[in-house]
Amino acid sequence: MRDTMELLRLAKEAVSQRAAGTDQKNRALMQMAACLESRIPQILEANARDMEMAKDHISKVMLDRLMLNEKRIRDMAEGIRQVAALPDPVGEVLQEVERPDAGRSNSGGKDGLLIQRITVPMGVIAIIYESRPNVTSDAAALAIKAGSACVLRSGKDAWNSANAIVLAMKAGLEMAGLDPELLQLVEDTSRQSAVALMKARGLVDLLIPRGGASLIRTCVEQANVPCIETGTGICHVYVDRAADLSMAADIVYNAKTSRPSVCNAEEVLLVHEAVAEEFLPIIKRRLVDDRLLEGLAPVELRLDEKAQALIPGTPAQEKDFDTEFLDYILAVKVVSSADEAIRHIGAHSTHHSDAIVTADAAAAEEFTARVDSAAVYVNASTRFTDGGEFGLGCEMGISTQKLHARGPMGLRELVSYKYVVKGSGQIR
16 A cells, blocks of 8 residues: 555656646546546446445445446546536736836836736645545546646545546546656545645645535644635525425425435425415425335425424424435425525525525525525526536535635636746846
């Protein structure tokens, strides 16, 4: 097993060499995608080993996150190709200012300083993630296009899958003439390797955790390297008194059931009391009764006192409104006004994605102005908070903080900038 610090040093050395140009990076990405598809049998075999080892200790919805099939691998390859098609974020002049000479130089009256702010690669980007093999290819593609090295630390449950994916992508890098050491997979899946990444000042330029609340909290609290808070999604859908209830039912159904194990899935439903008596039975039928008839997993409804008076379900505990279930569970609360809904979201949201369903433009405007989340929706499902859906090709994660990056993190969020100052002999 190779030491984590050794892998970081290899990545640092590789990225410090002459930077690749746009054409070479794009060729590398296209080769990475092609190698992924050419090694589908090997990747599926590795994933089958992970699935077999994980089946007795993670839930069915988490097994779905871990599972790969041919379509999912081809979708990963297509995501890489979409990144290749995006503009290169490196070398863009963000701002240009020419300062007047002001007679304080020996430049002989020549023009003043030309000050440019230009985008540059981060350097070494490290990602700590759990049981989602597709993160492996998304992160690698974005880091390479952004001119950086990528160090991946997968969870134990997904390591065989991640390793097969990384081996394919390294082959693609080499075929395009890039150093395969730009891409590293940490071999140690113990807590020690995660801590090593958090403490690797001088070797890690940006750390991005992708996983549950515990992982993200640990990274934010303990990291000595720059860290972006991502991911935890206690996402709300508020059904206003002026909502189209048919539309609302479709949005709630999609937001809760289409992929309950992901961070943009709905965890809390808020319903205005003026429509609760009509709407909650509709939701109970859609999420529970109809799914049972169809042989699908029903959603467990955890109801506050007002909701319990209208439909059967499990009495909600206070902690249910602060829990990212990542499962077929939905906390439900009846509110007396849009203001109460907004205040509830302010107290319980993780600032990821929150939605209002309403035909009232004033209510929608107030909701979008006051709800302090990375993505705020009007009459649409929270499930759209995704780099691919936002036109970013794929994503490095969903940032729930405000500094540097917020929301789905694509290429532009993975570069920094520096000032380049051009003169003609000026002194101060």
